[in-house]
Amino acid sequence: QVQLVESGGGLVQPGGSLRLSCVASGSTFGINAMGWYRQAPGSQRELVVVITSDGTTTYADSVKGRFTVSRNNAKTTVFLQMNSLKPEDTAVYYCNARTYRYYDYWGQGTQVTVSS
Numbered sequence: 001q002v003q004l005v006e007s008g009g010g011l012v013q014p015g016g017s018l019r020l021s022c023v024a025s026g027s028t029f030g031i032n033a034m035g036w037y038r039q040a041p042g043s044q045r046e047l048v049v050v051i052t053s054d055g056t057t058t059y060a061d062s063v064k065g066r067f068t069v070s071r072n073n074a075k076t077t078v079f080l081q082m083n084s085l086k087p088e089d090t091a092v093y094y095c096n097a098r099t100y101r102y103y104d105y106w107g108q109g110t111q112v113t114v115s116s
Helices: none
Strands: 002-007 010-012 018-026 031-039 046-052 057-059 067-071 077-082 091-099 104-106 110-114
Touching (some): 002 091, 002 104, 018 031, 018 091, 018 110, 031 067, 031 077, 046 067, 046 077, 057 067
Parallel strands (some): 010 110
Antiparallel strands (some): 018 077, 031 046, 031 091, 046 057, 067 077, 091 104, 091 110
16 A cells, blocks of 8 residues: 655745645555646546656646656655646646556645636
């Protein structure tokens, strides 16, 4: 079992920045990739970014150049630095951990609201 706890969401004005954190605990040795997804009201959950165990990153086109994922050396914490935020970035952001057996764990989600 893997537990994921997110933090760092909130309300920010357009053009502002936020940094999300996700801490993984439990059987973290089985994690192959971690990442962030988001879900806006009335929309499906979508990929924001994923980082694999070898450091390969994949970003959604909509966030390239604005968002940056990073992690600690132990690969148990991932961060999402979000800059130049837009109202369309408003969503609940979920941390995800995928195991080598392709099982997904999810955090509880953190709300990000971009509004003036």
